[in-house]
Amino acid sequence: MAKTIPRIGSRRNTTRISSRKNKRRIPKGVIHVQASFNNTIVTVTDVRGRVVSWSSAGTCGFRGTKRGTPFAAQTAAGNAIRTVLDQGMQRAEVMIKGPGLGRDAALRAIRRSGILLTFVRDVTPMPHNGCRPPKKRRV
DSSP states (O other): OOOOOOOTTOTTTOOOSSOHHHHOOOSEEEEEEEEOSSOEEEEEEETTOOEEEEEETTTTTOOGGGGGSHHHHHHHHHHHHHHHHHTTOOEEEEEEESSOTHHHHHHHHHHHTTOEEEEEEEOOOOOSSOSOOOOOOOO
16 A cells, blocks of 8 residues: 655644734835825835735725815825834835825825835826827717
8 A cells, every 4th residue: 555645835734923914024115195086095015016005095984075085095194004114114205196185185194104204206197198188078
């Protein structure tokens, strides 16, 4: 009879000491703020672009037209940053995209959080006379 070979990397044998999320230390990161008229999304990544934490006005409990308000954007930014402060983030770059009302409110919330900002960049896409506009509306 053939002998059974014990599996080395079986799932039963390995035990996780601590979750990976808490173990990772991130001293520097990038905060992306996407502010549209309907919602504000705040994403925190490390310098390589891997998402560490994110939040939006919708996930914070705001629904409908309240999602586009500056207060909702402020709450979303605070929620996204709270988790990365525990992981040791001290410095960050901020990229702001979009024309929404939450731009300034989110930036104000980031400044208040205690993270040192290296620079703030506006990365809103601007067309160089790109798409043809829709035809005029006849009423």
